[in-house]
Amino acid sequence: MILVTGATGTTGSIVLRNLAEKGAAARAMARDPGRVPAGFEVVRGDFEDAASLRAAVKGVEAVFLLSSPGGHVATHDLALVDAALGTGVRKIVKVSAIGTGEQGYETTSGWHQPGEEAIRASGLAWTILRPSSFASNALSWAPQIQAGEPLLNHFGTGTNGVVAPRDIAAVAVDALLTDNHDGQVYTLTGPELLSMPEQVAQLAAVIGRPLKVIPGTDDQLRADLLALGADEEFVGFVLKGYEFVRQGGNAVLTGDVERALGRPPGTFKAWAEQNRAAFL
Known part of the structure; x- marks a missing residue:
């Protein structure tokens, strides 16, 4: 089972559809489950509600982690990592932002770097995508x-x-379904x-x-x-x-999409x- 956060957004919705097309078991997390298209397993979840996160990750093996832009990203990432530890979750694929940790990207680094560091230190398998x-x-x-x-x-x-977005989603899906991208940071x-x-x-x-x-x-x-x-x-x-x-x-410009997908x-x-x- 793969948990897809941000499932009603641009990239998350593509990830959800692509997983279904590949026959993978996927669960959408949304604050408003009614916004998730019919036919998908869905759970109400809020990054600021620890109990809902624990329920969302129950029985889950991998997590696609995506939060809307803003200063709340770090808090959301850390809450998800905390909920995932000690459960059956073994992998997190996080959507970060280009230039995280580099000069000139201080604002978005403040959003994403705490989550990146927590995921790396979690002991879980991970892939970080920086589009x-x-x-x-x-x-x-x-x-x-x-x-x-x-x-x-x-x-x-x-x-x-x-x-x-379809290329971001394609890399994410392959990282969720295989071990080919474990430990990789891709600038997409x-x-x-x-x-x-x-x-x-x-x-x-x-x-x-x-x-x-x-x-x-x-x-x-x-x-x-x-x-x-x-x-x-x-x-x-x-x-x-x-x-x-x-x-x-x-x-x-990078060649990371082609490096990850072979196209x-x-x-x-x-x-x-x-x-x-x-x-x-």
Whole structure:
């Protein structure tokens, strides 16, 4: 039995489906079990409820560990590791973040490094996945595209090794089902470095519609995020992250997807083609 946390999110939902397609026994953990698609075993679980975590890991051999971004990640990771110890769990596959422990990535390192260290010290088998920018982040542009509005570029000419969620999930599933990736730390990127305008140009070609990109300002971004209910800590993290990309700090490519899967990673354009309908 494999426990999938974050089972209603972008990557977790793909992991859950892929495990089912391979005939593996999988259990989805969710705060709202009603959000998990029918046909999957599901358990109500909350990272901040120790009793629910102990129930979730009962009878489980491996855990896919994924928590939503934010300062709570370290607490969630440590709670899951604590619940797993002394049970039948023998492996944890954790989704971390690119650059954890490196200069320039201090905020996300603070989120993920405590969990990484606890998993390494747990005595369990483990694999750590550190993905770069998700291709699916482009879905946030859909409302503007559908409304015929220009897209705001807060990244300048900075680039990311944009990675498809399906590739992250594929590495995770293989790590959960085999011992081939035990003790490995993978920095997962796509095959090319792309700026935001380059991504938009590829997306425009896929949907067959011209798309306009205009520069965005930090003041504008701050106001938009605060209007959406973000707190100052999160706004500061976003602004710092965008500046880091603008300065070329996240221009990182690796061969870790191919090293793990024996095939090259998917391109952003291929992801866009698979998700074309979301932008129309």
